[in-house]
Amino acid sequence: MTHVQERAQSSNAAVNAIAGKDGAGSEFLAFTLGQEEYGIDILKVQEIRGYDAVTRIANAPEFVKGVVNLRGIIVPIADMRIKFNLGTPVYDQFTVVIILNISGRVMGMVVDSVSDVTTLTPEQIKPAPEMGAAFNTDYLIGLGTLEERMLILIDIDKLMSSAEMGLIEKLAT
Template sequence: MSYSTQRQAQTEAGEVAGKEFLAFTLGKEEYGIDILRVQEIRGYEPVTRIANVPDFIKGVVNLRGIIVPVVDMRIKLNLGTPTYDQFTVVIILSIAGRVVGMVVDSVSDVTTLSPDQVKPAPEMGTTFDSDYLIGLGTLNERMLILVDIDKLMSSSEMGLIEKIAA
């Protein structure tokens, strides 16, 4: 690995200095996203299905008068058969002025990570494309996969936002 990539990783890590992350689990892995993107956390409620969209887009729900699409990360990442019960959690994210709901297995806590606790992400090894990763956060025995949720949710892969070019 060249010097420049390392440096880049360090600056990226520097950007997340002292940031707070919301930790949640998907399958056996624990993930973290920038707490400032989280609007609220709700229980799962029935959605209105939308036809002819990828199956990880569960549909839309009414969030106090706003129509909000809900995506199920467990389906997106192929993490077993998703179950929907009273423990299923939806994280409502606010990204670039848009509101999106994300279904996860559970939400654990909010942790503060200092830059030296964030290590550059390896090229492989997680179900996420490493483009969408900020790095790996280490906290005692835990390891959080820090996701660049802005990038992920705006990506064409998710198909949530119509690309202007398209």
Template sequence: MSTPTSDVHATSPAAEYLAFTLGQEEYGIDIQKVSEIRSYETPTRIANAPEFVKGVVNLRGIIVPIVDMRIKFKLGTPSYDQFTVVIILNIGHRVVGMVVDRVSDVTTLLPEQIKPAPEIGSAMNTDHIVGLGTLDERMLILVDIDKLMSSAEMGLIDAVAA
């Protein structure tokens, strides 16, 4: 007799993730949330914006807040080079850009390649981590970009973009 969990894995299709790096870590987000990938250009700074909001850019008439993920995840001082890109995301009714060190590829993961996120404790908020994707020797930290970009912080981002 099979358990409901094994039935889910048997019928769940593979999912595609856009892999990107921040520092030494490789992350993945659902490719369906990605609108486009652009080279980094310095955004227009907005007074009183949270530190992780670098500013805004005008993308074909839409004012898009730009979030620096290295600052958001507290991964040291960001540096911007020829590999730095902005991933433009469609999240609900919002368009948001996130700055990452580099984008590597689109990776297809089967459900059995995704392990649950480890319990780290209260020292770090891991609500936005879906799990860990394993592919040969690679490990992707899979991020629920909807959860990450929602919450009270998004109210601040909305205020910046307004």
């Protein structure tokens, strides 16, 4: 099996798992990074907060803004604009931190803004296109289409459990 076939099979499995076999659809939290709109599984979201100052960690990757103390839990904060190389981030009144609970690990991700919760049926989710080696699509579930909107659906479990994100957890302890 070629890499493209493996990727397509993996993407289809992710679409089916997220969208649900019963056809009822799944809910995604829609947020923006730069000019694009993204979506993550709402069940992974613990809370949404305004962006506050973070405590920087020495020798952390650039996309790791630092850590915050959230009701006694040290939570690492990653800036997705830096992670996805979307230009210089600007922190303003719309900037938010999405607190995620991924396999029992609490972490936060900084995004430009959060718009709404969108329900997508399996028919509205298309597999992510193969972009070649220049663009890593491993963290994408697919593209969600809703009228004129298109959400880039992120497999937040896969993204947050990647090797470099594992560094965040080590830094926070």
